[in-house]
Amino acid sequence: MNILVTGGDGFVGRYLCPELVERGHMVTSLSRSPDPDVLPDEVETKTGDVTDYDSIVDAYENQDAAVNLTALPPLHEPRPGTFHDTVCIGGAVNAAHAASQHDVDRYVEMSSLGATMQSPIAYWRTQGLGDMIIEYSDLDWVVLRPSFIFGEGSETFTFIKTYTTPYVTVLPNGGDEPTFQPIWVEDVARITADALEKEKHGGKEYDLGGPEVLSFGEVTRMLYQAEGKSVKIVSVPMWLAQVGLYAAEPLPWIPFGINQARSLEMSNVTDHNDIDAFGRDTSELRSLSTYLKEEKI
Secondary structure, eight states, rough: EEEEEEEETTTHHHHHHHHHTTTOEEEEEEEESSOGGGGGGTEEEEEEOOTTTHHHGGGGTTTTTEEOOOOOOOOOOOOOOOHHHHIIHHHHHHHHHHHTTTOHHHHHHHHOOOTTOSSSSSSHHHHHHHHHHHHHHSSSSEEEEEEEEEEETTTTHHHHHHHHHHEEEEGGGGGSSEEEEEHHHHHHHHHHHHHHHHHGGGGEEEEESSOOHHHHHHHHHHHHHHHHHOOOEEEEOHHHHHHHHHHTOOOOOOOOOOHHHHHOOOOOOOOOOOGGGGGGOOGSSOOOOHHHHHHHO
């Protein structure tokens, strides 16, 4: 198949594009500032911005399938002048319309576990609205909603190390919340490729998680232990941490704010892990604890 991957040189795309090439597909990566150095030589790169329909529509010509990976970081406040609404909602409208105009046969939307229009958090609310746009389109769509994705270049690792310190760190409620079900980026890439290739997945949405359920505090300890550092967690009341993040919202040099305050109490764990729909069992997935023991981060 000819497959277009928007955001193909981003965190997930750098693993998905090689997976698709290895399976024999012709792959094109579309992004605002293409970086061909992070992709296999076989991947063609094109320039386009999902918030600008005219800049992306031609890229969908002669494509059999498409994957939309574009989104703003959920754990940091967007840089000035960028908005979740513009990318997650406007981008979904533009990408879906462009794919429809060129009769793309299969369309995969990479969403996020917890995405719902009712969420009080901008990232998950706009992701939920973006999902609805895709699901009401005339495309043969698949929506994937993974919990936090880990691997080299993971934004979650960066966030935790920005928010915490080794040896002694302060966390709301001792780091018992929020909880995650981390899933390895290469496992996500393989599942995404399956969603593109197999007709039975059309018109379905899948919640995806890894083999472990971990709290923010547990992940923090694991990250620093992987560097040979210990960490003692000092507990503060959740309300106090949230007050601090609300207060930080107007300060442009602090990458946290209201959305991060609200996310502190959010569980990011599947009710049912849909990896079984792709013929996989959690025992076959790479766990975060195994990854941190085997890789340097």
